[in-house]
Amino acid sequence: MNITADQTARRDRMAVLARCSSQRLSALWAVLGLRQAHTPLRGPEAGLVMLRGRIGGTGEPFNVGEATVTRASVKLEDGSVGHAMMLGRDHAKARLSAVIDALCRNPETAARIDAELIQPIRRELDVADETRRQQTAATRVDFFTMVRGED
Amino acid sequence: MYVAVKGGEVAIDNAHRLLADRRRGDRSVPALTLDQITEQLSIGVDRVMSEGSLYDRRLAALAIKQARGDLIEAIFLVRAYRTTLPRFGHSEPVDTGAMLVERRVSACYKDLPGGQLLGPTFDYTHRLLDEELEGDPQIETGAQRTDAQEPVMRVADILDQEGLIEDDGFIDPALEPGDINQTPTEFPMSRAMRLQSLSRGDEGFLLALGYSTQRGYARSHPFVGEVRIGEVDVEVFMPELGFAVPVGRVQVTECQMVNQFKGSAKAPPQFTRGYGLVFGQSERKAMAMSLCDRALRAEELGEDLVAAPQDQEFVLSHCDNVQATGFVEHLKLPHYVDFQAELGLVRTMRAEYEQRTGEAVLETREAAE
Structure with a gap:
């Protein structure tokens, strides 16, 4: 599936919003001061998605089991519509993420949100991932061969 | 035939009240928090998610707490909970x-x-109990390696x-896996x-x-x-x-x-x-x-x-x-009527058996005489 640059940016933003902690998001959101009146179009509502894997890792899809998700869609006063869906059951975070998605329909607001909210969170998430990678790397086995007998 | 039997309500209410009491245990011991369960009993939480077929750490932790650590009971609770939520769809296959x-x-x-x-x-541990964990020792963070x-x-x-x-194998893109x-x-x-x-x-x-x-x-x-x-x-x-x-x-x-x-x-x-x-x-x-x-x-x-x-x-x-x-545990629920029917059947069979063996004994005696 080909998606446009705008869709890629939107998708990347959603990836960050889905993974960040609720507290961190509300803290940065409060600093931004972009609070907007909005009407809910759908939700926030909790439900299930069936998680799929592939047989053997790369084969035919199969259903592994379900996960809880929460989704929300909102409309701002200027008519912009935003969506959000994320694992878990945090309604407030899903609603706020949908508002942020809606605000990002405006390119100028999007640039500000990216710079002051999305990028700082993404950096923190990347640092956390890197720490995990390095902790795992420290448990890597370095084999060495013992020389036995005389040459 | 089913015969309704009433009369257990008060006993059941009090049993559940007693369950809640025993679950809480000694009140001078602090109550477990869900954060403690998700953080420190994480592999038990994972088992409940996996066999409950629902990925949600917090719900699994709640189920473990409610089930007093009985993981199969916790899995049952999670399975029951998931039937209350609507299905929004499915994910793309994870990579x-x-x-x-x-x-x-x-x-x-x-x-x-x-x-x-x-x-x-846990591999390569010596499986020796660590008495330090009786307390709350300072634990250092994992080592890191950058190369x-x-x-x-x-x-x-x-x-x-x-x-x-x-x-x-070949993947047919139109193929939907069964559920x-x-x-x-x-x-x-x-x-x-x-x-x-x-x-x-x-x-x-x-x-x-x-x-x-x-x-x-x-x-x-x-x-x-x-x-x-x-x-x-x-x-x-x-x-x-x-x-x-x-x-x-x-x-x-x-x-x-x-x-x-x-x-x-x-x-x-x-x-x-x-x-x-x-x-x-x-x-x-x-x-x-x-x-x-x-x-x-x-x-x-x-x-x-x-x-x-x-x-x-x-x-x-x-x-x-x-x-x-x-199916195994339902056996402990009242089967009074079933059992009465079986009791009647076994009594009849036993009477017939005794009559037969009695006659046989008589016959043998008569033959011996």
Whole structure:
């Protein structure tokens, strides 16, 4: 599936919003001061998605089991519509993420949100991932061969 | 005939009140928090998510607390909860090759791209109780290493270069995997549905069956091609947006079991594979699942069906611990009327028996005289 640059940016933003902690998001959101009146179009509502894997890792899809998700869609006063869906059951975070998605329909607001909210969170998430990678790397086995007998 | 019997209400109410009391235990001991359970009993939480077939750490922790640590009861609670939520759809298949790996070991290759990454494992511990943990000792954070990072290549791909291992086969993009939640059970079951059933199957049951395959029942010559544990991204297609949205990450354990196979009328000599994929950190379960998956492929690979682990109906009808516990435990519920009927029947049979043996004794006596 080909998606446009705008869709890629939107998708990347959603990836960050889905993974960040609720507290961190509300803290940065409060600093931004972009609070907007909005009407809910759908939700926030909790439900299930069936998680799929592939047989053997790369084969035919199969259903592994379900996960809880929460989704929300909102409309701002200027008519912009935003969506959000994320694992878990945090309604407030899903609603706020949908508002942020809606605000990002405006390119100028999007640039500000990216710079002051999305990028700082993404950096923190990347640092956390890197720490995990390095902790795992420290448990890597370095084999060495013992020389036995005389040459 | 059913006869309604009333009169247990007060007893039941008081039993539940007593349950709550015993669950809380000594009030001078602080109550467990869900954070403590998710953080410090995480592998128990993972088991409840995996066998409850619902990925939600907090709900699993709540279920464990409510069930007083009875994991099968907790799994039952989670399964019941999931029926209260609407299904929004399904995810794109997760890419375990792109996993943020926390552990990956292979028993087939010593030096493989990405290396042997032990991660947070119980392996190589001496299984000696650590009395320090009676208290709350200061625990240092994991060591970090900045060199030696390379992509963690799949073992199946390495073997595949020689053509000695079966590949995952052609994928029909239109193919929708069956869902055991939405389809009545029918045998034979597709491999996709078998894997779904095994992934939520009871760890103990699958472990025992997997063990039996190693001991000679449906012998399958297994090697751990690799086991990997880590987080994978989950994406869900949203029609209103027209693309798949990343909704977060889940931790999974994947096992690729590689099995020597001497070939059959249907397939040449090669390595075949069994596959395991489960929620959370659950290596034993993923390994047992892959052994069972391989054994259940007997018919497909033209092997003789000789043992229970190869029997789909036997394995899949009994691996679900919620079903199993329901049927076993229902035996303790009132069967008064059933039992009265059986009692009458046994009394009659006994009377007939005694009459017969009495007559027989009489006959023998008469014959002797």
